[in-house]
Amino acid sequence: MDPHARLAQQSAVVLRLGRLLLAAGASSYRVKSSMARMAKAVGIEEHRASVSFSDIATSAYANGTFRTELYENRTFGVNADRIDRLKALAHNLRTDMSVEELNSQLDEIEATKPLYGPIVNMLASGIACAGFCFLNKGGWPECLAVLFAATVGQALRRATLHRKFNHFAVWLLCGLLASSVYIGIIELMGVAGIIDPNLYQAGIISAILFLIPGFPMTTAILDLVRMDFPSALTRSSYVLAVMASAGVAVWAVTYTFGWSVDVHASYQLPWAVLIALRFFCSFIAAWGFAILFNTPTKVCAIAATIGATVNTIRTIAVDAHFPWHAAVGAAALAIGLLAAAVASKTYYSRVSLSVPAVVIMIPGVPFYRAVTAMNNGMVTDAISQIVQVFFVITAIGFGLAIARMVTDTRWIVDVPTNTLPSLESSSRREIR
Known part of the structure; x- marks a missing residue:
């Protein structure tokens, strides 16, 4: 030839x-x-x-x-x-x-x-966001409304993405639908005399947390650490574009109905019950997001267990007045190390194990609150929220990067990818 x-x-x-x-x-x-x-x-x-x-x-x-x-x-x-x-x-x-x-x-x-059909995919979104809602200090009315709103929103996202819709438009439409459904459910509860709707308005943010692009956000951080700047910058641009689109959607709905994203109904739970619920909600949130990433069931279980364990310990540390950003960084480091340990014994990639576990720590609520505050002209509040988001995402990136460098020499010694070891001398053990 x-x-x-x-x-x-x-x-x-x-x-x-x-x-x-x-x-x-x-x-x-x-x-x-x-x-x-x-x-x-x-x-x-x-x-x-x-x-x-x-x-x-x-x-x-x-x-x-x-x-x-x-x-x-x-x-x-x-x-x-x-x-x-x-x-x-x-x-x-x-x-x-x-x-x-x-x-x-x-x-x-x-x-x-795909491993999961549309019904499982939709429910995974709703359950994950409901768990996320509790972790964001939401009560049972908010969690229930989020369950339905995120399920419906994911159904629309799946249908439109399969038809090759523009992602910016998809995130906008899904944000409008999910937040509108949330408002409808809370208002119906208010009409029925079950709750005071004014106390459960902030949960609307949790209804669109399924729109957080956790996977590309995490890989963008890893690409940045590796100094793969073309990939890091383009991924980051995509993340910002779709999150801004969803943020504009929730602002438009809250502005139309005069809702606030800052008011929470307070609740008090015994410490043991609170910790148990945090573990449970972290577990189902991580599992749900893993399903959205089309992760095999066994990997979902492992990632959810890692995420729930580490995130629960992180919340305890924050309750004890440990700095929030430091707690997130330490948690990301622990998740990265645990994912590396599991990946070394299986063919599963670190990213499949670590992203569902860390995505529940990504500060989607402050970001969407910042967009809402900016659109309402509250620039100082918006900047305050954005600074929180920046430091938390940076902490997650540092934690995952340090875990990579500790467990993989190619992340601490800069070697071009086209100079990998020859195949003859490589072992059957996966190189991550």
Whole structure:
């Protein structure tokens, strides 16, 4: 076969692996390192790649010739199961594998259907946000209203995303629907004389927490730590755009109905009951978000257990007046270390284990309150909330980054991804 024609086939299968990983939500480092390993498996002598959130550019060199290819990604989603399957494939490669064999394995992975149907997906969103609501000091009326509102909102999001709607519009529409449903349920409870609606207005923020893009937010932080700036900046831009869209939606609804996002009904619970409920709500919130990421059931259980345990300890520390941001950073570090320990014994990726656990600590409520305050002209309040969000997200990033550097030398010693160890000397143990 002509050397360039052969290189075209080799480069195409490598790029296919990269685009499947990128479309599934993998970080830039995982995309580049996995492509480099497959490039060596098919006989490419040198492989270079530039990866952002929406593009991949590769150059492959072999047999005295080279080939450059570009790919534009228009699928901005999360599929943790696919990431794990592709990770297992990439790290079980051997030398001299044929393009046909690898394409066959990629065909099988690409043909794998989502693990959960629409009903489970919708309920997972509602249950996760209801748990999140309690962690945000919401009472049972708020949690009940959030359960229904987030379920309906996720149903709309799933339907529109499957029809390739613009994400900015999807987040806006889902924010409008979920917040409107929340108001309707609380007002109905008020008409029935069950509650005073004025005391349960702040829970509307929890009704749209399923719209927090936790996966791309976390991978953006990891890309930034790795100094993969094109990917980090494009992911961060996407996160800010969709969160701002949802924030505008909740502001529009609260402004129309004259609701406040700051008033909470106070409740008092025995300490043991409070801690037990925090653990339970953290568990179901992490599990629910893991389902939204299409994570296998076993991984959901592990991630939820890690998240619930660490987050409950974090809340106890904050109650004892331990600095909030330091508590979040320490919790993220613990989650990263626990995820690394589990990943070292399985083919599951760290990101599949850690993101559902840390997403329940992402400060979505202060962000949406900041957007509402800004739109209402309360600039000082908005800046105060944004500063809180910035420090908490920074703490999460530092915690996860330190965990990576402690457990993976390639995160503390800067080595280009195209200089990974040869496949002949690599063990069957996954390289994360």
